[in-house]
Amino acid sequence: MDVILAVQEYINKMLSNIQGMKVLVLDKETAGIVSMVYTQSKILQKEVFLFEKIENEKEKMLHMKGVYFLRPTETNINYIKDELKDPKYNKYHIFFTNTISSIALGEIAKADEQDVVSEVQEFFADFYAANPDTFTLNLPGMLTKRSPYWMNNSNRLIDGLFSSLLALKKKPYIRYSANSDTTRYVAEKIADKMNENRDLFEIRRQKGEYDSLLLILDRKDDPITPLLHQWTYQSMIHELLTISNNRVSLAKAPNIKEDLREVVLSLDHDAFYKDNLYKNFGDLGASIKDLVDQLQEKMNTNQNIQTIDDMKKFIEEYPDFQKFSTTVSKHVALMDELSRLISISNLMDVSEIQQELACNHDHNNIYQHILEFIENPKISNQDKLVIVLLYSIRYEDGNVWELKERLSRIGISPKDIQLIDVLKMYAGKNSREGDLLGTKNIFSFAKSVVKRGLQGVSNIYTQHKPLLHDILDSILKNKLSPSYLSLSTNPPRDRPQEIIIFMVGGITYEEALTVYTFNSLNVGVCRVILGGTTILNCPQFLDDLSALQQSNRR
Amino acid sequence: MTTRDRTPSYLLLKSEFQNGRKVHKKYEVINGREFTGIAPLLSYKDGASKKIVHEGYRQLPKLQEEEMLPLWLHKTSDIDNSLTKISDLVVKLKSYHANNLLPNMGDSSKLEKSIEITTQEITRLFHKTKDLINRFSLDSNISGDHLKLKKNIQASKLDKLHVLSLYFRQIQRSYLSALQKRTNSFQDIYKNNRAKVEDFDDDDEENETFSFGFTTEQIAMVDEMTENITKRDKEIRQLLVSIADLSSLFNDISILANQQSGVLDNIENNLNDVEGSTIATISNLEDTNRYHKEYRSRLCILMVLICLVTSMFAIYILKIIF
Numbered sequence: 001m002d003v004i005l006a007v008q009e010y011i012n013k014m015l016s017n018i019q020g021m022k023v024l025v026l027d028k029e030t031a032g033i034v035s036m037v038y039t040q041s042k043i044l045q046k047e048v049f050l051f052e053k054i055e056n057e058k059e060k061m062l063h064m065k066g067v068y069f070l071r072p073t074e075t076n077i078n079y080i081k082d083e084l085k086d087p088k089y090n091k092y093h094i095f096f097t098n099t100i101s102s103i104a105l106g107e108i109a110k111a112d113e114q115d116v117v118s119e120v121q122e123f124f125a126d127f128y129a130a131n132p133d134t135f136t137l138n139l140p141g142m143l144t145k146r147s148p149y150w151m152n153n154s155n156r157l158i159d160g161l162f163s164s165l166l167a168l169k170k171k172p173y174i175r176y177s178a179n180s181d182t183t184r185y186v187a188e189k190i191a192d193k194m195n196e197n198r199d200l201f202e203i204r205r206q207k208g209e210y211d212s213l214l215l216i217l218d219r220k221d222d223p224i225t226p227l228l229h230q231w232t233y234q235s236m237i238h239e240l241l242t243i244s245n246n247r248v249s250l251a252k253a254p255n256i257k258e259d260l261r262e263v264v265l266s267l268d269h270d271a272f273y274k275d276n277l278y279k280n281f282g283d284l285g286a287s288i289k290d291l292v293d294q295l296q297e298k299m300n301t302n303q304n305i306q307t308i309d310d311m312k313k314f315i316e317e318y319p320d321f322q323k324f325s326t327t328v329s330k331h332v333a334l335m336d337e338l339s340r341l342i343s344i345s346n347l348m349d350v351s352e353i354q355q356e357l358a359c360n361h362d363h364n365n366i367y368q369h370i371l372e373f374i375e376n377p378k379i380s381n382q383d384k385l386v387i388v389l390l391y392s393i394r395y396e397d398g399n400v401w402e403l404k405e406r407l408s409r410i411g412i413s414p415k416d417i418q419l420i421d422v423l424k425m426y427a428g429k430n431s432r433e434g435d436l437l438g439t440k441n442i443f444s445f446a447k448s449v450v451k452r453g454l455q456g457v458s459n460i461y462t463q464h465k466p467l468l469h470d471i472l473d474s475i476l477k478n479k480l481s482p483s484y485l486s487l488s489t490n491p492p493r494d495r496p497q498e499i500i501i502f503m504v505g506g507i508t509y510e511e512a513l514t515v516y517t518f519n520s521l522n523v524g525v526c527r528v529i530l531g532g533t534t535i536l537n538c539p540q541f542l543d544d545l546s547a548l549q550q551s552n553r554r
Numbered sequence: 555m556t557t558r559d560r561t562p563s564y565l566l567l568k569s570e571f572q573n574g575r576k577v578h579k580k581y582e583v584i585n586g587r588e589f590t591g592i593a594p595l596l597s598y599k600d601g602a603s604k605k606i607v608h609e610g611y612r613q614l615p616k617l618q619e620e621e622m623l624p625l626w627l628h629k630t631s632d633i634d635n636s637l638t639k640i641s642d643l644v645v646k647l648k649s650y651h652a653n654n655l656l657p658n659m660g661d662s663s664k665l666e667k668s669i670e671i672t673t674q675e676i677t678r679l680f681h682k683t684k685d686l687i688n689r690f691s692l693d694s695n696i697s698g699d700h701l702k703l704k705k706n707i708q709a710s711k712l713d714k715l716h717v718l719s720l721y722f723r724q725i726q727r728s729y730l731s732a733l734q735k736r737t738n739s740f741q742d743i744y745k746n747n748r749a750k751v752e753d754f755d756d757d758d759e760e761n762e763t764f765s766f767g768f769t770t771e772q773i774a775m776v777d778e779m780t781e782n783i784t785k786r787d788k789e790i791r792q793l794l795v796s797i798a799d800l801s802s803l804f805n806d807i808s809i810l811a812n813q814q815s816g817v818l819d820n821i822e823n824n825l826n827d828v829e830g831s832t833i834a835t836i837s838n839l840e841d842t843n844r845y846h847k848e849y850r851s852r853l854c855i856l857m858v859l860i861c862l863v864t865s866m867f868a869i870y871i872l873k874i875i876f
Contacts, residue, residue, distance in 0.1 A: 009555050021630075021707075026825075035822040044710035050703045053825055059699040063627055096560075102567070105560060109567040117568075122558040166556040200556055245822060308799050312727075315803060316720060 126163035172214035213496035219505025222467035235509035507532030
């Protein structure tokens, strides 16, 4: 179960079966899907010599084969139909990322008057593979069924999740969180779709047998995680600079070099990134230093060239060296920008108080802290708002009203302050499933207090564990709460070995880290793939909340 | 990794539609015949002609296609050919090397010669292919997408060539070092033997030195001289090898210069770049258009002004005269 590998294999299979020179035609979404797992030079080696977007005008090249890798949307099919009326390429190989209806297939067949289409296939790579165990659908603003984007994108959500099951070759039984309409809707839709396409699932296994678990969760069960500031490399980059399809823009950084304005972070081609993805800020500093030292050493060996043998060696190693040095300058630039952002907005202090709020139960102390915090002019308004949001989740019955007063006094707009109410409505105590704060029963409350007292905290900035951590633990013990309803009538009693968790509303890189640690601790026992409608960071989550607010007002 | 092949159902659907089309066409043809007034006496012939018509229709795009095939496409196959040739030769060379390194008592000069020939052939092919690739994008009466296409082809072929040349170099180096090691060990044996022989010689030196008719001094001198000569010879050879290496190095550097730096090796990004530059072009064109318009109106005003001035002059002159 590796989503990156799955997509790569699809593309490999697609391109190696077609001999000769090829043009790869992509739509907006598949361009992202392909480029997240393949680089241009790698694809050139597969004799793909031209990339086109489907909506662009193409030149006539009858000596080339057109490989179309598209989502089966209506617009794409119309483009294909127009194209087939006046073929630009010798042969057409059409690959859809999802199931295509016979009606659409018939329309294409009707348009194919010159017999140029030589195959039509369904290759189920309809999702963006971010990490080997994490995928996303890049659909922001899908917090609940009432969100304004839900109407347009719910089909895309179902398609994406459905294709991920096929790409991983799994036929799971489905469980969903009972307290949420949204997860029930998704679970039922997926089950329907699996039923409709039964033939796709039953090649490998006998009828009715399940080999894995699909657990559909709702973001509202854990609204704390996307609000917290993160300290591991990948999460930090996403939080402060935003990773979109493995690309990070550094254009806002001061004095940045021209060729580093936009950098690519690919797990396959950047060993340093792969090794340090989950390291926290402190360890990361040490790794960066090692990396720079390594570069220095290489520089020195390169500088002292005396014999012809040395020159020969230099020439052979030069391309690698060049690659290495671009990697180093990329990561140094990233790190530089991160630490600049952290120091100008005092994120160390902010994160400390956030973590205290998320993990502690000492109300009076923290309340005083927050009051001081709101008066502090060095902290940005957004951070102040986030702190109050966290407070309102943790102490729903506390002095939220007074804090709101204070926020409006320092000039935060009433629209932003209303987010506190929106969050309460979206993810208040009564609408959450599971025990987010560890307060729902006395036993676990006592346990968490004792644990804290006895063991202490190793790093105050990373003490928070997302709810997902508890859920995974309970799955491992085969004690998942029965409030996660099952759709099928007789689910297997044993602990599932392979689990796909999908979170409606979006996931965070902190949860990706949780899944990664869980997987590396339980090799051979249990493997989890995490998916979400999008990968959230704090600003994105706030945006989604305010979109929810607008749709409520209407 | 589940896939589903929809080609069979697609073909089925297509054949259904095509049957529909055929029926339609037959109807048209028959109508045509009726219009010209020829009675369908020979229905067989009619069928044949229809077939021809149909085939002609099918052949039409194919003919066009052959015309469209651009010339430079042949060059890619040339490049591909020489690339495969090189890799074949490299494999051959490797086997030769392995054979030559085996201890053999017989005459290995033949093998050595073929090694030399193959190596030279490979180097020649490398240069030829490199030239081919470099010249590939030179003729520039092509536009937009084709140019992009050629650039991409060039990059990928260069990459392949580079990998091959690295491999070739590696083979050669390992062969040379193995050879050197062997010669060294031979020399050691030779030296040891010689020392032994000399030891042996020492015993009956007095009896036999005179029989050669040379003094020990003379023999020593000759020995020294031959040693010097071999040494110098060796040095000259080494120099030659170094010079050859140097020249190949320079060639390598020129290949390297062709390599693209891989900072932004991202498909989506490149696609977006193209889009961005297209948009920029459009705005530039609009600007140009505007300037052009402004220029025209300015020209008009200028003309009117000139007219006015000249007419004023004319009136003035006329006034003076009359």
